[in-house]
Amino acid sequence: MTSPAASAARVRTRFAPSPTGALHLGNARTAILNWLFARRHGGAFVLRLEDTDTERAVPGGEGMIYEALDWLGIAPDEGPREGGPFPPYRQLARAERHRARAAVLLESGRAFRCYCRPDELEARRQAAIAAGEPTGRDARCRDLPAERAHPGEAEGREAAIRLRVESGPVEFTDLLKGTLSIDGDDLGDLVLVRSDGRPTYNFAVAVDDIEMEISHVIRGVGHLSNTPKQVLLYRAFGVRPPEFVHIPTVLAPGGGKLSKRRGAAGILDYRERGFHPDAVLNYLSLLSWSAEDGEEFLSREALVESIDLERLGAADTEVDEEKMAWLSGRHLRAEPAERLARAWATRLDAEELGLNDADLRRAAEVFAKRTRLLSDVTSEVEPIYRAPETDGSAARELLSVPAARTAIHFARAAWADTDWRPEPLARALRGAMGDAGLAGRAFFPPVRVALTGQLHGPDLGEVGYALGRERTLARLAAAMEAMEAMEEERSV
Template sequence: MTVVTRFAPSPTGFLHIGGARTALFSYLYAKRHGGKFLLRIEDTDRERSTQAAVDAIFEGMAWLGLHADAEPVYQTQRFDRYKAVIAQMLEAGTAYYCYCTKEELEQMRNEQMARKEKPRYDGRWRPEPGKQLPPVPAGVQPVVRFRNPAHGKVVIRDLIKGEIVFDNAELDDLIIARADGTPTYNFCVVVDDMDMGITHVIRGDDHVNNTPRQINIFRALGATPPQYAHVSMILGADGAKLSKRHGALGVMEYRAMGFLPEAMLNYLVRLGWSHGDQELFTRQEMIEKFDLDHVSASPARFDMEKAYWVNHQYLKTAPLHAVVPEFDWHLRRLGLDPAQGPAIEDVIRAQRERCRTLLEMAEKSRFFYAELSGYDEKDAAKHLTAESADLLEALVGILAALPAWTATSLHAAITGFAESRGLGLGKVAQPIRVAVAGMAVSPPIDQTLFLLGRERTLARLAAAVRYVRGQS
């Protein structure tokens, strides 16, 4: 049997963290078993589904590199198929027309609640041997209901939660087609999973109560239900329901915050799954090691600090070809032209140890690609003093005379200058940093000046001297 999984989002908003984790687990399970990972857009809710949301899902999936093995399936393009299956079920007697009005259903519900019963459809239009059905009311467009088995149990052997049992007597006859003929969620899902050959459904545990209904529809259609694995919800670090303050953001917001896609995948895979004590995984390691046996049935907790830690580990070690396009994207997002400064690869090498995110790296590298708009007030007050202006002025002449502008020659020149003045390196390096970077934080000073280049370095040192003189 070829394993076939699917990710089936509803396009009513962005691709959020929970959805991305579900997609990742489905992707990894299929790849681990040499199978297929498919994408289905469940867009039958026409009022809430938007093209912008569809685009956001595609964008998020593409950024994470979770590529489907076939073109996406859209439910709105399958209405003819759904109608054909409903007609087949009506003919087979596994579905029937129900002519209850909204008022009747509301009265039914109120009477049941008054008797302290669970509100449910009472089956008044369900055909039974010897049963007299009510006369068909004029002017009422019927819905189509699934004839759920009245007896027995549905046993779900969940690959994460274990065995879950539902009594069929607790499941009423759900509507599978509305009065206007549009099919409903639980019905469409079954037909889609059946037609797409889905063997394993990995989804959030908010779908557990839908599963017995779907299994019964599968059986009514003479099809074998897939195996199910319901993934627990994600909570905030404090144990409360995940919200924006915890990190319940769209996937692309994490890109804007400076996360690498591979780091995001690594963090997501560890939300509820473990492989011993290992924290960091390459994509290939995730594929080779992921299994459902080690997915926890308990809720996972989203810890933003841990996410930042994982991202930093990737920033420090990821191949440059994986970091360059993302860093380029962030520079351009800040209005910076990467062509107006040193090679991106060189800046990444210089900054990757000291930055947790690409956004932080881009912001701290702004001075390489744009002219300074000023100095950090606190850093300037501390390091751009009358004394340091004299040092910077002397340094301009020394650095201008260097025959070669290399990190090695710059290091030798600056350390030699500091020693000649009887100063520690920091007493010289910090004023230089503020002068050329606008702040007291940068890569090692020799790397900073080398990357900035001779012309910009000398111009900024001279400008800092003028700034100090003007202040005094």
């Protein structure tokens, strides 16, 4: 099969959502594949808002789309915000262009005016069904000689504009499904412009794709039935159709359709939950597609380099949030510590915890491996920086053992002059355990409680490094003072 990239001098893809709410994972996957393919071939990624469904439009819908694309890092090259060589990029604002294009088809004889009311057409359709005749075409207006006026015109009716669709196969090729065909009789004469002057969806889409020079239409398989209608319009204008790629459906966890109206999680919901944007991009890229070497953890640069639409599968796939979270963890660990620290800072009250940039950078260096989501910082990192509570029953019992004071004393002495890195701190602590003459189960727990107030947690060398020298030694000293106070209480 010829590569889709070989059929156009310059690749131009488009993402054409309706501003009816936040993007869900299925919408985002379509946008991502269009963006990746355009980037792979040095082309342009176009955002066109199909905003003609004004009843379903929501306030701020366009902003939510942009916010999602910006978070994913796939901002368009052309669009309502960016501008570009083929404005406007909102479909509603292109209505006059659509009507002008319909007039061209009327003048060429490829289209005709139809004055029939919808109820009349439906009545004749039902009669054809009853007679066992084809229902796709009603020739009452189609075959009227040009010199004869239609009775509806005399009645003052407004005319719709319809495309003349001839009998015979309408063939087109889809990258995944091969060559497909439908008979023109089954399509009927397509309505291009309704009697109230509104262009139909398929006509507007085809005109916009033609005028914006879209080379590849990569969209969900739910649009497959629209393709032969749009192909007919390309042919009517004497323009070569783009390459069509109808990608399989992304299903909700457990099956079922992803739908904003059915409460499907939006892309921005995953942002709020703490998923790494590169992980969501990575995961959605691999739905129904795989890299040639089978690698699943891929940077956006690697995804751009390896994207190949001919490796797309045809089967629908369910969202697996567990796998997406696993990828999120991988991408978090790949982040430079400074950048991860900045992301964590937005989810912590650094002032309340007494944290500065250096604290967060150290924490990112050693604790990223304990997290999968950015939001995990509140459960995995924040407790380490909170002042340890040593007056709980478990902590008091542990610190009341005579060996606890010995352990903390030797730990503090060993760390006082240690190179403040996780490995040297861990080695020094093991040496202190030997110097104290204590077993690990007697030595490490009281040191941990003194530092964090917790009985379990990360490696103590990493804890000390993340806390920093001053904070660590101060906490050990405070624990020794608390133990002295407990001894005094017992002696009274």
